[in-house]
Amino acid sequence: xxxxxxxxxxxxxxxxxxxxxxxxxxxxxxxxxxxxxxxxxxxxxxxxxxxxxxxxxxxxxxxxxxxxxxxxxxxxxxxxxxxxxxxxxxxxxxxxxxxxxxxxxxxxxxxxxxxxxxxxxxxxxxxxxxxxxxxxxxxxxxxxxxxxxxxxxxxxxxxxxxxxxxxxxxxxxxxxxxxxxxxxxxxxxxxxxxxxxxxxxxxxxxxxxxxxxxxxxxxxxxxxxxxxxxxxxxxxxxxxxxxxxxxxxxxxxxxxxxxxxxxxxxxxxxxxxxxxxxxxxxxxxxxxxxxxxxxxxxxxxxxxxxxxxxxxxxxxxxxxxxxxxxxxxxxxxxxxxxxxxxxxxxxxxxxxxxx
Ligand SMILES: NC(=O)c1ccc[n+]([C@@H]2O[C@H](COP(=O)([O-])OP(=O)(O)OC[C@H]3O[C@@H](n4cnc5c(N)ncnc54)[C@H](O)[C@@H]3O)[C@@H](O)[C@H]2O)c1
Numbered sequence: 001x002x003x004x005x006x007x008x009x010x011x012x013x014x015x016x017x018x019x020x021x022x023x024x025x026x027x028x029x030x031x032x033x034x035x036x037x038x039x040x041x042x043x044x045x046x047x048x049x050x051x052x053x054x055x056x057x058x059x060x061x062x063x064x065x066x067x068x069x070x071x072x073x074x075x076x077x078x079x080x081x082x083x084x085x086x087x088x089x090x091x092x093x094x095x096x097x098x099x100x101x102x103x104x105x106x107x108x109x110x111x112x113x114x115x116x117x118x119x120x121x122x123x124x125x126x127x128x129x130x131x132x133x134x135x136x137x138x139x140x141x142x143x144x145x146x147x148x149x150x151x152x153x154x155x156x157x158x159x160x161x162x163x164x165x166x167x168x169x170x171x172x173x174x175x176x177x178x179x180x181x182x183x184x185x186x187x188x189x190x191x192x193x194x195x196x197x198x199x200x201x202x203x204x205x206x207x208x209x210x211x212x213x214x215x216x217x218x219x220x221x222x223x224x225x226x227x228x229x230x231x232x233x234x235x236x237x238x239x240x241x242x243x244x245x246x247x248x249x250x251x252x253x254x255x256x257x258x259x260x261x262x263x264x265x266x267x268x269x270x271x272x273x274x275x276x277x278x279x280x281x282x283x284x285x286x287x288x289x290x291x292x293x294x295x296x297x298x299x300x301x302x303x304x305x306x307x308x309x310x311x312x313x314x315x316x317x318x319x320x321x322x323x324x325x326x327x328x329x330x331x332x333x334x335x336x337x338x339x340x341x342x343x344x345x346x347x348x349x350x351x352x353x354x355x
């Protein structure tokens with residue numbers, strides 16, 4: 001009876017990973033979910049089919065930097081847990097305009113912590129003992145790996161982009177609010193996610209959509225940067241497990257042991273599209289073009305998720321081959337979801353090249 005009679009705040013629940021968490025909670029648990037989202041360009045309520053009208057779901061359009069508005073939500077819903085996913089999340093955007101990243105990722109997390117602490121202190125002992133604040137972060141806080149080695153929970157932070165620096169700052173705040181004020185907080189650091197409902201600016205949906213249209217497929221630099229890909233639904237399951245069973249004050253790395261070069265990812269998508277939708281002349285691999293690299297582009301990320309596997313029994317269900325197959329199929333079948341984003345004015349164009 002997971003989360004029976006419990007109310008969970010999910011911030012950023014209209015984003016890519018947040019919506020996967022909301023769908024998972026509503027579908028697979030008894031939790032009541034309050035989705036708190038400002039609805040930035042990255043949000044899409046169409047990513048939550050079936051949520052509206054579900055008696056276990058509520059939506060509040062609120063910015064996590066607004067303390068007074070958050071305070072009212074805590075009073076109104078009396079949550080048992082907070083899952084903090086709201087963030088600015090695109091590295092290229094953080095290069096062109098870091099201000100929003102500082103605001104939401106750092107000031108927003110600070111505000112969530114302060115309001116959670118105020119609320120937590122007001123709770124009766126039994127409910128206070130069960131309350132949890134789970135902060136969702138990224139492996140990018142650890143910086144870049146060489147050819148060997150894996151990020152563990154004790155790897156030193158070494159962020160290289162405005163995005164990862166803002167996430168690193170937020171992780172430190174969460175740790176400090178636990179150590180200093182005893183707020184029952186936990187942190188997860190996850191590798192790159194992919195899957196359904198991913199905004200078209202990110203590598204995998206970007207390449208699928210351009211590949212379907214037979215347009216050039218840009219690969220940054222030499223295409224040899226390595227990411228450790230995790231299917232988004234595996235991440236959502238990991239997060240609910242950490243929330244339910246994780247030890248307060250701990251951090252957990254989440255990753256699927258699926259290291260692939262960006263070029264391999266793009267070539268895999270080309271081959272799948274050629275199979276599913278063979279309407280371009282020749283292989284889509286011929287559309288690949290190497291473009292100027294991202295400044296400060298981390299070379300390799302790879303996660304050691306053994307603590308999560310050993311202590312909480314989590315295991316990724318998808319490997320890269322099964323997950324990317326499902327994902328490409330989803331974008332082919334669900335064109336109205338992403339076409340509406342393109343029609344709404346989003347330009348699939350290059351940003352984040354710096355000076
Ligand atoms: N995408 C990845 O591969 C990945 C990997 C590891 C960790 N993460 C982390 O997971 C979280 C979610 O990432 P995502 O890819 O789903 O991001 P996303 O950009 O798809 O979604 C972010 C959501 O947060 C909302 N939001 C932004 N600013 C807000 C504010 N001030 N107040 C309230 N809501 C706001 C947006 O409207 C959007 O719905 C982020 O914290 C990110 O750092 C992402």
